[in-house]
Amino acid sequence: MKKVLVVDDSLSVARQLEKIINESGDLVCVGHAKNGAEAIKMNHSEDPDIICMDMNMPGMDGLTALRSLVVLDKTVKVVMVTSLGGVGDKFTEAIKLGARNVISKPFEADNVLNILRTL
Template sequence: MTGPTVGGKIRVLVVDDHPVLRSGLEQLVAGAADMEVVGSAADGAEALEKVHETTPDVVLMDLQMPHVDGVSATRSILAETSGTQVLVLTSFSDGERIVAALDAGAVGYLLKDADPDDVLDGIRAVSRGESPIHPRAARELLGARVGQGPPAGSVQLTPREIDVLTLVRQGLANKQIARRLGITERTVKAHLTSAFARIGVRDRTQAAIWVERNL
């Protein structure tokens, strides 16, 4: 799990291609007593460079940017670094973009119309190892599908999501799943967030029931 050291601050990198919005986000984060802005970037390629230079705890990542978009940048950051988590902050709440971001490894998904305090709380949640998702984005993913979720034939899970869900069904905790699969807890959480959205469940118990009946 990432997060600030004892007595330290959450180190945040702000990534957005709109200068005014980027500046506003920097000021918002810098104004929080428990956070500090370690840098900013205008596109995904610059974000990757800044991550290598500054090693932030959390990257606040826009999705639609020139040159290298947020999804590609997220995938590269998580493949090339450790100890950094990505929280998406975007205008888009369509399911396809949300799933793409989560598949790339983002652990949270917020929308730009969120209250400033919700953005700060989202950064804090990510640094604690949680996966905040804006309610509207969650509704887009889950819709009316709860409980057992859709049948397996209508769901497209990745092989790794199937591995993780199978181990959830066996009662393993995230740390145990990470050890069993040779991946990080952060990656396990990202796979669970994505898989829960795909199969239409909200917690591990519902996921275990769905796995038992469909896999």
């Protein structure tokens, strides 16, 4: 089972992602962080294989957290989940910073699982 940490300030999005992950059979959600700072702490405590992280969050946003995560943990794979995925600059910035992929909102379960399973 690959361990996935969900990072999103939206309770409804986090709940959807947790459901998709936990019903997959081969992935398990190990927690939910509400901003980038919490994500960094929970990456240390929960040691996930994958982090699914929103870009636009209050406090530390997703791209700022991504910058830190790729330095602090060379093994964790980060996928950004965002309504801004279609903005070329944002997509490029996320990939350049080390994100493995970007999932655009609104998303479908199959799309999320296809991306997470290829990591």
